[in-house]
Amino acid sequence: MTINFTICFGEEQRMFAHIEQMGHSLHWHRSIYAKRGMLLPKGYYNNKVLWKMFLFSKEIHQTDQRRYQTIGREDRLSLLPNPLLSRVLLHLPTKDVVKTSVLSSRWRSVWRYVPGLDLDDRELPDYSSFVNFVDRFVEFLRSNDSPIAKLKLTSKRVKSDPSAIKPWVKEALVRKLQHLEINYSTRFNSLELLPIMLFACPTLVCLRLFDVAFNELNHVSLPRLKTMHLEEVKFTNHAAIETLIASCPVLEDLSIVQDDLKVIRVVSQTITSINLVRDTNHQDNEKWEVLIHTPRLKYLSLKDKKSSSFIIYKMSPSAKVDIAVDFNVKGFLDPNDLEKRNSIGHFFKNISSSVRDMIICWETLKVIHQYLKLETLPQFPIMSHLHAKIFVADLEMLPILLRSCPNLKTLILELNVSTNKKERTRFSYVPWCFYSSLESVEMKTPISEIGLEVEVIKYFLENSRILKKLTLRLAGRTMKEESLIFMELLNFPRRSSVCEVHVAGLEETMLKL
Structure with a gap:
């Protein structure tokens, strides 16, 4: 079926009003209208993708007599076969996929054939409606012998019964499921909600689980899993995660957010990205540790307040790391604690x-500050980019830290000025x-007065021989205060003749005039 869109400006306004009355949240950026010579509706809308699809069939033509006019063309998008349209819609949340049914009669039932479901029970009136919707979706695909490529279900309602989830996942697993994400309320994190056959799925590519439990594996x-994200997933056997990793021969992206595992071991020849999070502090005397042996690892993020030992055997050259650990040093590093x-x-x-x-974050640098009084840091010969988040009380160790980075090109400095330390810091x-x-x-911390931050900037300007750019932010209460700070900075001598000082957010500063 071919549909032509010949819509004058008034008709287009009425169409926007009609869709808005139906409760659909649709968005189109103002600049797109301006470029295409279209009148703007009064409201703003939320989903660009749907309107891009809707306007795929329109073309705007400019003539000498009339500035802009809309010329109907064949609806090329609607001419695409259902399988291709379904693959496009698979990347949208289900609530937005359903909205495409109002675009035209051609689109009325296309959403039913999308081989995936992305649904949050808070988007429906109650949990019963959520269950009924998923049931109908699964039954429709079963009756048409269609695959289920994606299943993403979120349920955070207080009143809910998770028993329905297991048959849904079972049905999806036998229908060539590729992407599975289950995020249920933490009230059920001790219940085995998912079928154990999940871990023997030959087609699964991406697995994301939140607050679920398993008894035995x-x-x-x-064999095809490339992405695995496990957040507060409970296993009876704590070695189960090691078994999982070892059973994924092509795994690349691993994320583990887990507070109850004393030992996390990651051994893989294929993993390129790891994110480990253990947020909760603990007071026991047991040894918590992390062991990683991943020769292809390119990105490592550690957010760990529990472990005292991190053993990294091997990483890929030119890796990026994000470190927020304290080695279980709670305030004071005992010089006699050789271990x-x-x-x-x-x-x-x-x-x-x-x-x-x-x-590298505040807590880690605080530990390093104490460590440097006892030992020396190794050299980081290829490090070119460093983002250091540092407490003002630890600023004196900055030159010692930078001494370990002989080839550093870019430094981002973020000061925590929550302490009351106001005296000048002398760099050795x-x-x-x-x-x-x-x-x-780049100084990420906004400068609100002539104090420690200004002293740090002065240190860089007066001593950096080849510095090309220094970026800062001002946060004075008035334009006058910021002008005084800026003039003070401009008066500092610069060791580098090519150094430029940039003020980020200058537009906000001008508004204070």
Whole structure:
């Protein structure tokens, strides 16, 4: 069926009003209207994808007599076969997929053939409606012998019964399921909601599980799985995660958010990205540790307040790391605790030759500050980018930290000024990278007064020989305050003749005039 759209401006306004009255949240950016010479509806809408699809069949033509006019063309998008349309719609949430049914009669039933479901029970009136909708979806695909490529279900309602989820997942698993994401209320995280056959699915490519439990893993085989995200997933056997990883021969992206595993071991020849999170502090005397042996690893994120030991055997060259760990040092590093000192030293030594880009947080730098009074940090010879989040009380160790980065090109500095320390910080010396490689410095923390932050900026301007750009932010209460800060900065001598000082957010500053 071919549908022509010949819509004058008034008709287009009425169509927008009609769709808005039907309760559909549709968005089209103002600039798109302006470029195409269309009148703007009064409201803003939320989904660009649907309107891009709707307007795929329109073309705007400019003439000398009339600035813009809409010329009807054949609806090329609607001419596409259902299987192709279904693959496109598979990338949208189900609530938006259903909305395409109002575009035209051709689209009225297309959404039913989309081989996937992405649904949150909070988008429906009650949990019963959620169950009925999923039941009808699964039954429709079963009756048409259609595959289910994607199943993403979220349920956070207080009043809900999770018993229905197991048959849904079972049906999807036998229908060539590729993407599975289950996120149920934490009230059910001790119940085995999912079928154990899930871990022997030959077609699964992406698995994301939140707050679910499993008793036993008898047979695990996930030959195509590339992405696995496990958040507070409970296993009777704590070695189950190791078994899972070992049974995924092509796994690339791994994320584990888990507070009850004392030992996390990741051994894989294929993983390129790891995200490990253990947020909760603990007070027991047991040893919590992380062991990673992944020679192709390109990205590592550690957010861990429990582990005292991190053993990284191997990473890919030029890796990026995001470190937020305290090695279980709660306030004070005991000089007599040789085991803890060795653990810290071994961690940085093992990653030093592989890291090109590092983000390091406040707690980690506080531990390093204490460690540097007892030991030295290894050199990071290929590190070119460093984002350091540092407490003001630890600023004095900044030159020592940078001494370990002889080839650093970009430094982002984020100061935590929550402490009451107001005295000047004296930097002991100038590290080698100031002379050889440092080209860009960015101060993420807004400057609200002439104080410690200004002293840090002065340190970089006066000592960096080849610095090209220094970026800062101002946060004075008035334009006058910010002008005084900025003039103070401009008066500092610059070691580099090519250095430019950039003020981020200057537009906001001008609004204070």
